[in-house]
Amino acid sequence: MTLSLSADIQPSSERSTGSPRANGWRGLIEEYRAYLPVSEKTPVITLHEGNTPLIPVPAIAAEIGKNVQVFVKYDGLNPTGSFKDRGMTMAISKAKEDGAEAVICASTGNTSAAAAAYARRGGMRAFVLIPDGYVALGKLAQALLYGAEVLAIQGNFDRALEIVRAASEQYPVTLVNSLNPYRLEGQKTAAFEVVDVLGDAPDWLCIPVGNAGNITAYWMGFCQYHQERRCTKLPKMMGFQAMGAAPMVTGHIFEHPETIATAIRIGNPANRDRAIAVQHASQGTFNAVTDDEILDAYRLLASGEGIFCEPASAASVAGLLKVKDQVPENAKIVCVLTGNGLKDPDTAIKHSRSQFKQGIAPDLTSVAQAMGF
Numbered sequence: 333m334t335l336s337l338s339a340d341i342q343p344s345s346e347r348s349t350g351s352p353r354a355n356g357w358r359g360l361i362e363e364y365r366a367y368l369p370v371s372e373k374t375p376v377i378t379l380h381e382g383n384t385p386l387i388p389v390p391a392i393a394a395e396i397g398k399n400v401q402v403f404v405k406y407d408g409l410n411p412t413g414s415f416k417d418r419g420m421t422m423a424i425s426k427a428k429e430d431g432a433e434a435v436i437c438a439s440t441g442n443t444s445a446a447a448a449a450y451a452r453r454g455g456m457r458a459f460v461l462i463p464d465g466y467v468a469l470g471k472l473a474q475a476l477l478y479g480a481e482v483l484a485i486q487g488n489f490d491r492a493l494e495i496v497r498a499a500s501e502q503y504p505v506t507l508v509n510s511l512n513p514y515r516l517e518g519q520k521t522a523a524f525e526v527v528d529v530l531g532d533a534p535d536w537l538c539i540p541v542g543n544a545g546n547i548t549a550y551w552m553g554f555c556q557y558h559q560e561r562r563c564t565k566l567p568k569m570m571g572f573q574a575m576g577a578a579p580m581v582t583g584h585i586f587e588h589p590e591t592i593a594t595a596i597r598i599g600n601p602a603n604r605d606r607a608i609a610v611q612h613a614s615q616g617t618f619n620a621v622t623d624d625e626i627l628d629a630y631r632l633l634a635s636g637e638g639i640f641c642e643p644a645s646a647a648s649v650a651g652l653l654k655v656k657d658q659v660p661e662n663a664k665i666v667c668v669l670t671g672n673g674l675k676d677p678d679t680a681i682k683h684s685r686s687q688f689k690q691g692i693a694p695d696l697t698s699v700a701q702a703m704g705f
């Protein structure tokens with residue numbers, strides 16, 4: 333006798349229109365299989381990434397006025413805390429399919445956390461190169477605990493990327509940076525989710541830009557859904573960089589990129605040409621925001637909306653506020669929040685404006701007095 337508890341669960345490789353499946357989400361490869369370069373033979377290595385919430389942010393919309401609706405795509409709620417999981421489930425599954433035993437990446441932190449988690453889950457070694465001293469604490473903690481072999485170099489991300497590219501050509505290790513085409517294939521599913529929830533593409537997509545893979549991937553996703561007639565329009569792609577690391581804005585490489593937003597501290601983006609093509613095709617723009625503007629948006633998201641993202645992610649909201657004069661009336665805008673605030677507790681504590689009264693005597697009178705009563 334066979335007893336199946338799951339007899340009434342319908343396979344959903346063909347997704348019905350409307351809201352995503354809140355329950356029983358199986359990870360983005362299974363949910364979007366029809367749109368991804370996988371086959372029956374691909375071993376699916378997943379932590380059930382994707383299906384992240386699209387959250388309205390009315391306090392930010394109010395700063396813009398014009399009857400706009402603003403949402404954040406909170407990709408910091410992925411399994412390792414950033415959108416990098418979307419690309420990594422694909423890159424690692426395909427590496428496994430090809431028989432790889434080890435993967436390598438350069439990282440400002442989040443790629444290393446995701447590569448480590450997915451590679452270890454797939455039984456592979458993960459080598460990660462990071463810029464010594466410029467990786468947020470949470471990200472380093474993750475890579476180490478997931479069991480990556482972490483190599484901190486005395487150089488920046490751009491140098492680390494040059495080294496891992498060469499390593500993957502000369503040694504038996506598969507490159508899983510966003511030069512790996514499967515990364516962008518996985519990442520494009522975030523655009524699918526946005527459309528699945530909104531019912532159409534937004535008017536604007538605001539996104540932080542570092543190596544420029546994610547902006548390219550979102551555009552791929554919107555275009556693919558548009559071709560399949562799952563949306564009727566395409567968004568303007570609005571890319572935002574930190575002023576101290578803004579090669580897409582100025583058109584020249586930054587030899588010494590500097591910003592508090594370490595996840596986008598990149599001076600020579602690997603996907604520059606593709607991102608320029610996206611800008612032209614979508615009639616979007618690249619703009620730069622200062623570290624102070626990033627920190628203002630970071631605090632506003634947390635204390636005004638209850639959403640804790642990492643500094644690089646706040647660049648999308650900082651950017652939107654900076655160019656708010658260009659926002660059309662009644663627009664629907666999505667800002668991508670690429671990573672979770674818990675990744676970088678140092679920056680949060682250092683730049684919070686909240687009162688933190690310490691050393692209070694342990695009695696009601698003292699506590700009430702400190703409360704201002």
Ligand SMILES: *Cc1c(COP(=O)(O)O)cnc(C)c1O
Nearest residue numbers: 442542543544545546595670671
């Ligand atoms: C990787 C990353 C980015 C930049 O994405 P690119 O694809 O390199 O442009 C932005 N924010 C966070 C939190 C990231 O981890």
